[in-house]
Amino acid sequence: MTYIIPGxxxxxxxxxxHLGQVPMLLLHIREHALPSLQANAEPRVSGSKEQTTAPLNIDPIDHADELWGEVCALAIDYADRSGDWKGLPDALDRQWRIATSAQFSVVGFSSSDPDRIYADVVDVTRYLIERAWTLAINQQYQIPVDELVASIQSARRRYPDAPSFAPHRHRCPKCLLHGVVPDYSESGEILALRCERCGARRNFGGE
Incomplete structure (x- = not known):
């Protein structure tokens, strides 16, 4: 029997x-981990432009991995309860995973490529959005859904300048204009990123 959450x-x-905010939010969090060029504190010849790279900031990577793990955990939980393991996005197979009682858990990104990460996150969040009605009103998912939304809200408070969903986030490496969008297969998998301005493509099928 399905128990509906009151109200x-x-x-x-x-x-x-909230799920729609996740792709851009995760990329933004990870960008905080990138080292920046800072002036070298050591004495140097006058006029020198020598710079040093700051150490990698690990905390944002951990924050992004934790939130990504929760997003994936909800997808896995749904598959586990519904028995529909075949419906899970292929993107989950590409992540950093560990074996658990629910077959496996995602504990982080296996790629550092922002385009690959963005495509995978869109894939999994799209899977959840398509099942949002069941996830949101069915009492058996209330705790994991509430915890995930709370984590998304917490991440946005921690990184308040994070943008929301933006379908044209990517700058094309060929024409240098913003206009890169995903190309989907009939099953909903992202096959490539395509520039609407110049037509340049980056395919993922061979990975």
Whole structure:
């Protein structure tokens, strides 16, 4: 028997709205880990432009991995409860995983390529958004859904300048204009990133 959460009619939109923030939020968090060029504190010849690279900031990577793990955990939880393991996005197979009682858990990104990360996150969040009604109103998912949304809200408070979902986030490496969008297969998998301005493509099928 399915138990419906009382007063749950607004929850599907609430969950969808938060899931839609995740792709850009995760990329933004990871960008905080990138080292920046800082002036070298050591004495140097006058007029020198010598710079040194700051150490990698590990905390944002951990924060992104933790949130990504929670997103994937909800997808895995849904597959486990529904028995629909075949419906899980292929993107989950590409992540850093460990064996658990639920077959496996995602504990981080296996790639450092922002385009690959963005495509994978869009894939998994899209899977959840398509099931948002069931996830949001079914009482058996209430705790993991509430915990995930709380984590998304916490991440946005920690990184308040993070943008929301932006379909044209990417700058094309060929024409240098913003206009790169995903190309989807019939099953909903992202096959490539394509520039709407010049037509340049980056395919993922061979990976």
């Amino acid at each position: 749950a009619l607004g929850r599907p939109d609430w969950l969808t709205r």
